[in-house]
Amino acid sequence: MAAIRGLFYGAAIATRHLNDPAFVAALLQECGMIVSEWEAQWAALEPVRGKPDYTALDRLVEFAASNGLLFRGHSGIWYKRVPDWFGAINDRAEAERLMLEHVQAKFSRYRGRVQSWDVLNEAVDLRSGRPDGLRREVLLDKFGPGYIDLLFHAARAADPQALLCYNDYGVEYDTPWHAGRREAILALLRGCRSRGVPVDVFGIQAHLRIGARFNADIWARWLDEVAGLGIKLMITEIDVTDAAAPGDIAERDRQVAAEYERFLAPTLKNPALIGMLAWGLSDRYSWIVRGTEPYHKRPDGLPPRPLPLDADLKRKPAWQAMADAVIAVPKR
Ligand code: G3I
Secondary structure (H helix, E strand, O other), X not given: OHHHHOOEEEEEEOHXXXXXXXXXXXXXXXXXXXXXXXXXXXXXXXXXXXXXXXXXXXXXXXXXXXXXXXXXXXXXXXXXXXXXXXXOOOOHHHHHHXXXXXXXXXXXXXXXXXXXXXXXXXXXOHHHOOOOOEOOOHHHHHHOOXXXXXXXXXXXXXXXXXXXXXXXXXXXXXOHHHHHHHHHHHHHHHHHHHOOOXXXXXXXXXXXXXXXXXXXXXXXXXXXXXXXOOOEEEEEEEEEEOOOOXXXXXXXXXXXXXXXXXXXXXXXXXXXXXXXXXXXXXXXXXXXXXXXXXXXXOOOOOOOOOOOEOXXXXXXHHHHHHHHHHHOOOOO
């Protein structure tokens, strides 16, 4: 459906999901793109220095290719998922060489077969107290802010065809925290553009939650500012945490659908928006249902219902809300 509006629609998956035939059938019916949920992360690919294993990622890329799906890579480098052995390297030149070798190897391995890569994930964190809002983590500590430029130029050289994306979260809502993050991310993107750093897309993770303050006008204006830099927009990881919603499934599903709807309406309208991916297609496989974060857990202990399909692979009101939002978009 998204394709008829010139958008793409997809979901995050892991290789273990490919062993579930019913899920694969639903995925092929619903999606035109997949993204690697975690198996393209450096720590997952090369837990032992010098012994990278691309078997799982190869399988995902091959699955996409053999089923006519677009593939997006997540991610190039994420501070949370660099291998432990990398953090222990104190020689800056050696660390930089190894980081760039990893990006070059990973991106060139799938050259021409990846629609987009999250080259860098979640580099902003206002708690650092830095004027630029960059997160104090292993990459900034080793290389300073210049690592961002290094990564995107290395990515472009390794796969000139892939759209290169900066991916981040915590921008969607009308709160001081999100407003500060929007400001810092816009500055990061503006700086990249001014230095000729090849950032093609901003990835809006869109991990939404019931009960948050949202102002569609403030959000739409910020999206216009990002797009005004000549940067495309992509919803990369959308889902809805329903911990604040009542236990009744019909009411909970209604509230989750309403959250998708109120966010997607102003977002999909932006002409720079090129597509969206859910962070999982079904409640059967969701980091939220796994209770990865404390705020995912519902007070009543019931399993969350964050995604477009339920655990039995049935479409939910959330699916309809996404479909309605796409249909409302003028054809690109
Ligand atoms: O399934 C294997 C299991 O067989 C194995 O024994 C175990 C050993 O570590 O790993 C299990 O896989 C775990 C996988 O989640 C499935 O549960 C990985 O270790 C674990 O790293 C992985 O966590 C992922 C996390 O990112 C870190 O990569 C989550 O699935 C994934 O949903 C989460 O996604 C992040 C995005 O990358 C960035 N934005 C936020 C989002 C949510 O945190």
